[in-house]
Amino acid sequence: MSAETKPVDEIGWQRQWEEAGLFHADIHQDRPKFYCLEMYPYPSGKMHMGHVRNYSIGDAVARFKRLMGYDVLYPIGFDSFGMPAENAAMSEGGHPHDITERNMASITEQIKRMGFSYDWRRTLKSHDPRYYKWNQWFFTKFMENGLASREFAPVNWCTSCSTVLANEQVKAGRCWRCNGPVAQKEMSQWFLNLPFYGQELHDGLDTIGFPEHVKSLQKDWLGRSEGANILFGVEGSEEDIEVYTTRPDTLFGSTFVTLAPEHPLAESLVSGTEHEAAWKELYDEVSVTAEFDRIKNMNKKKGVFSGRFAIHPLTAELVPIWFGNFVIASYGTGAVMAVPAHDERDYDFAEKYQIPIKRVLVMEKNGDPSAGMKKAETELGWMVNSPLDGFDGLYGDEAKDAMCTALEHAGRGRRTVNWKIRPWLVSRQRYWGTPIPVIHCESCGAVPVPEQDLPVELPRDVVFGHGNPLGTSEAYLRVDCPTCGKEARRETDTMDTFMDSSWYFLRYTDALNDDEPFAKQIADHWMQVDFYCGGIEHAQMHLIYARFMTKALRDLGLTSIDEPFNELLCQGMVNKSAPFCQSCGITLSTSHEGSPCPHCGDELGSRSAKMSKSLGNTVSPEEMIELYGADTVRLFILFAANPTAGMDWSDTALDANHRVMVQMRTMPEQLMEWPSKPSPMDGWMDARFTQRIHAFFNAMETYDLRRAVEISHYEIIKDINWYVRRGGQNIEVAKRWLPQWAQMVSVSTPHLAEEWWASIASTSGFVSGSAMKSPAPLTDEQSISLSAEQYIRDVLEQARKVRVVAERHLGSSPTEATFVVSPAWKRTMAQAALSFMQDGGHPKKFIPVLQSLPIAQGERKGEMMGFWGKKMLPQVFKWDDVSKKVIASSLDEASVLSAANAFIAAELQLERVSVVVGESDEDGTGRSGSAMPLSPAVVYA
RNA sequence: GCCGGGGUACCCGAGUGGUCAAAGGGGGUGGAUUCAAGCUCCUCUGCAUAUUGCUUCGCAGGUUCGAAUCCUGCCCCCGGCACCA
Structure with a gap:
């Protein structure tokens, strides 16, 4: 195959998917639904490897479920309120709104370049008044039902962020965001009554598929x-x-x-x-x-x-x-x-x-x-x-x-x-968040803004760096009391941005609705989120708030569900090696690579560490995509480690994955060049494909993505190689399986799969929009065919090992070999023992049974009893279920080997290979003693 | 101190009673192909050995016909909680 193969036009396929509206999530009543979600990302300007990993996992799941005929809701949006934009505005000038929009545009483009199958129509952004209006509406409802209240209390104050923090947001006495010191301060603040749902939050953990450590983390925080x-x-x-x-x-x-x-x-x-x-x-x-x-x-x-x-x-x-x-x-x-x-x-x-x-x-x-x-x-x-x-x-x-x-x-x-958990302090003395919809009136107190006046929009004319920014806009502050009409002032605090991420998954279900946060019927249809993927760092903040909000909204009558997320997968970190000093126990920036430790002068080793700017061990997704394409990056990231395990970035491994992609590029062309020549191996290839598809489904169902990719991108190629090696090359076989192989491939490397799909005569449309059928279970005949082939591989492996030793004894390379299949009585003995044990017999009690068998009568009885104890007994336990079935079956070892005679000779570089049955007249080797069922003796000459 | 998760070969990582000297990948080795390199394919990658033998899955014991897997004790790593009444 030539290395100058035309690269896959990934961007072209992405455009076509978009034009076809392929990933629009619409409800079909006759189909099951699947809600696949990744944690609401903050729109920093650049996508990093953590994003790539997160979305590659989610996208594979979404694509698989689509293939399986589900209506898949797979949305994305941006957690676009928050302090980084405000801080950037303060330090570099500009307005948080403009900075946020700019960042969103840039990261959106990068995410799109990966070809993830989002329903982009539903894109949310927290800072859109059409979204945060509902935060405000919920807040006023919570004021009515007593879930939201204002208290004068000692609170955590982060000086560098100049705002208060909720309890969960203080980590080891420091701010979770900036790591600055947190002081105690008495202030009037707004709280949501999180402990009200303490018991339900605690008990609910036993009804959902969160990982053990997340459950334990949450229980620690709830502190019952x-x-x-x-x-x-x-x-x-x-x-x-x-x-x-x-x-x-x-x-x-x-x-x-x-x-x-x-x-x-x-x-x-x-x-x-x-x-x-x-x-x-x-x-x-x-x-x-x-x-x-x-x-x-x-x-x-x-x-x-x-x-x-x-x-x-x-x-x-x-x-x-x-x-x-x-x-x-x-x-x-x-x-x-x-x-x-x-x-x-x-x-x-x-x-x-x-x-x-x-x-x-x-x-x-x-x-x-x-x-x-x-x-x-x-x-x-x-x-x-x-x-x-x-x-x-x-x-x-x-x-x-x-x-x-x-x-x-x-x-x-x-x-x-x-409960250790305390009310959620939701007010923040910062600008870039949802304004708290409250009007302070001297005579009426804190009055919620009436529904028809929502949203209370963020004013643009504010001054940063002089206390609470909203307090600097006179136009914003001045308002009449909605109750008594007297002059009053608006609340100047905004909401914690975790408020935004506490219900965004509900909004996605009905993202374009301007009359209500979401229609109950539609939300109930899509919810719960069936598969939720994100980082472990949100285990106690976001994941508690979101569960709390879901219950609070349920009690307002807005949904029927109790728990927002069912299956939670916390993806592992993306690491890369960085210099490490053994004696100082510290990880250093990659700028120290090759030099001694700056602290103690020792030679530096290396250690895998989380990618970070400070260590300089980051890898830019953009560059990797540029170099290798999105498919290769996706394949690597899914194959390098299990989704939940930490993974090490490796340039050589990435390169190896790219070779796989290049090799696969022309696979359909190559297979379609096969002649229409049936061979005895065709049945085996059919059986093998069937087996692989079943294994693939099984892996995907359990989110074992690494295993799934291994099957679709590695094992099937090896199977085809074997098929060809064994003389199979039938275009009909290729035609039979290419479409389904393409579908498997599309889960992780969709662009390549589309190329394939387009080049296969029997398919039309997009593989990304196709449905995949579950293949029939393997027939007994197919199982035997697989076993016979496995038998040949095992025999070959054993023969290769023996060959090394034999060569030493012969003093030269052997030119021929005789395979001595075990004599019939050994197989009979094995069959009897296996069936005895199958029926629950204890292995030690088999001796009397054996003594009564016809084979053990006569003069060889003693020899056979000895053979049982020394050789057969240990072996009986070692056979796996498939081997046991094969032993019980009619598979004839001698004829399987004889049929593959020429192949075996070629593989072992011998001139001649013969097969004899042990202890038969043809067996002149005298070596049948070491032959066992499924494991013939080999004699080289 | 308490709670969760871990410790598998050069590296990463499957593996929850027999299919296990232990998948797969990376790296390494030898071979085929090639003018050559790359790509691709095949072999090997604990030690021994004319053939299922010996040692090995953090350490030490135990259960079992049989343990990487189950039980007991210990050591170490990661994460969380913590003088919380």
């Missing part, structure tokens, strides 16, 4: 814990202190109560006493530190006594009230009942401030209630030393239950479920 809220009275006061605990069973061991310094009762407890100053000092220290730093410094436990006492809810005993820097105001009730005997932190605290430690559990049944304590015993245990009757001896849940019941009777406590 079961316990009790318990009321302690305050001596000399009408007030109660409510504590939250997961260990009500240790209540009798509570020897003090600790409050967060910011606890609402704190000030009144110490006001005007000698303890006030100390409390104030702790309060000041704690309230300015960000929560993260506070938790980090918690090993420096500090406590201040309040001078007051709490009243134990069941025993009325007085216990001191302390303030502790380690108690977090926003978790639970901001107050802790301290049980030093059974909690490590309380134990340390009690030791430090000489507070009594009272054992109320023992860790062994009937343990010693008066045993001393060297450390906190925090496991579940058996209750002891209870001041009230009926508790001693109870264990675990039973003990907790009894305690809760007692508290409930006394009216001093109740069982509760606590």
Whole structure:
């Protein structure tokens, strides 16, 4: 084949697909639907390899489902609000809107160049008022039903982004976006009541196909814990202190109560006493530190006594009230009942401030209630030393239950479920997002903008860099109160952009609807998303918000579905090697390649690392497409690793994949040059193709894309090579299978497949718009044909190995070989043993059966019994199911080999090959001893 | 500390009781083709050996006729949560 083959006109095919409207998702009631989605991308100006990988995976799935006759909804759009555009506008001038549009145009072009099969008609962009209008509408609905509210609360403030952040958006005390420090600040902010759906978000995880680690991540964030809220009275006061605990069973061991310094009762407890100053000092220290730093410094436990006492809810005993820097105001009730005997932190605290430690559990049944304590015993245990009757001896849940019941009777406590997840802080003090549709009126308060006035559009006349940008537009600010008509001001905060990505998948189902966010019936038709593909980094933010929104919108009556996404696939990272210093343990930029470590001077090794600009180990998709074409890039990216595994970029492997593409380019032409010459191998080729298609379907159904590509682009080629090697070259066979092969190929390399499709006489239209039928299952005859051929390959492989040794013994290259097929009795023995075991017989019990077989009568009985134990028994377990079937079948080894006689001789470079049955008159080799069923002995001469 | 995911040959990576000395690819080897290179095709790529023998799937034990696979303990890597009551 010539290397100057005309390259595939990828852009031409893309144009034709578009002209034909091939990927428009329309509803046909007689077809099943499939919703394939990739995570809403932020429109940076350039497509990177992560995008390429993400979309190559999604596109393969979408294309396969289309082949299978599904109505496939496969849309794309842009998460186009957000700070990068705003920051770019500030640093380089210009307006976020223009920058965003420019970036979108550029990345769209690059995505299109890959030939993904999107329904571009449905393209969304968050910053389109026709889209964000619905964010605003939802928000006003949430205000009505109480899901959205404004609170004055300590919040996370990112100084460099000059905006607040939601809890999930603070990673290790730093901003998820810019990695800048996050401080604590008290502000009035808008929240969505995420914990309202806590239980449903938790339970729903068990009904959807998310990967285990994502489920675990989400459960960590939701942070469900079961316990009790318990009321302690305050001596000399009408007030109660409510504590939250997961260990009500240790209540009798509570020897003090600790409050967060910011606890609402704190000030009144110490006001005007000698303890006030100390409390104030702790309060000041704690309230300015960000929560993260506070938790980090918690090993420096500090406590201040309040001078007051709490009243134990069941025993009325007085216990001191302390303030502790380690108690977090926003978790639970901001107050802790301290049980030093059974909690490590309380134990340390009690030791430090000489507070009594009272054992109320023992860790062994009937343990010693008066045993001393060297450390906190925090496991579940058996209750002891209870001041009230009926508790001693109870264990675990039973003990907790009894305690809760007692508290409930006394009216001093109740069982509760606590969540770590907090309301979603959705307001941002930035410009490039959805304006929060609220009007602040002095007399009416925060009033939602009426539906007919939506959308509240972003004004263009704002000034950046002077606080909240929307606050700089007078025209925007001034508005009359919709309720009382008096002069009022607009809210100047915008919404978190995660709001946009929380329901975009619903909008796609009915993207052109201007009357409502989406028609319920249409959304219900397409939803859920059947296959959702994206990066793991969204496991706790986007994927929680989107699940929350789906439930919230469902409860507004807008959809019927509970969970937005069913199957979630988190694609692995695209890595490339970068210099690495073993002794310093650091990865360095590729600019250090070839030089010693700049820190320690050692020689640098290399290590695979995530592609990043800072390491300089990025690969530009644009360049690769330019060099090799989109198909090659797609093939490489799908074949290099499983979708979920990290993959290493390799230029040599890419090159190898390109060779495959070049080789495949003229495949139909080559096959169509075959003569119309039937051969005994045709049946085998038919069977093989059938088998491959089944395997391909199976791989695609389970999203094992790597395996699917391996079949379509590698194994079938090898099969054809084998077919030709064995003398097959029948154009009828080629005509039979080319169309279906093209369809398989189209899943990952659609442009090449279209070239093929166009060159095949029997096909018309586009392969990308064609339907693929499932082939009939393999017949028994076909299975035997495959087995016989496999048998020849196995025999050849074995013969090659032996040849090496034989050559040494002969002192020269052998010129002929005799294959000694195992004598009939061995096969009979194998058949008997296999059927015995098939019926559930234990291998060790086969000996008596064997002894009664006709073959084992006579003088060779002893030899046969020995053969069984030494040779046959181990082998019986080694045969696979196919081999077992072959042994049980009528396949005659000697005739299969004889028929392939000439072929085997040629393969082994021998002049002559003969086949004999072991122990027969023709067998003069004396070597039949080592022959086994399916494994003849080979004797070279 | 807790929770998830991992550790397979030179590299990447399949593999969840026998088909396993272990797929496939990369890299390497030898051969065919070629004036030559490339492309393509074939062979080999743990050690041994006239033929299913020995050692090997993080380490150490165990279950089984049989373990990369199941169980127990340990080591290491990745991700998440964390003095959360």
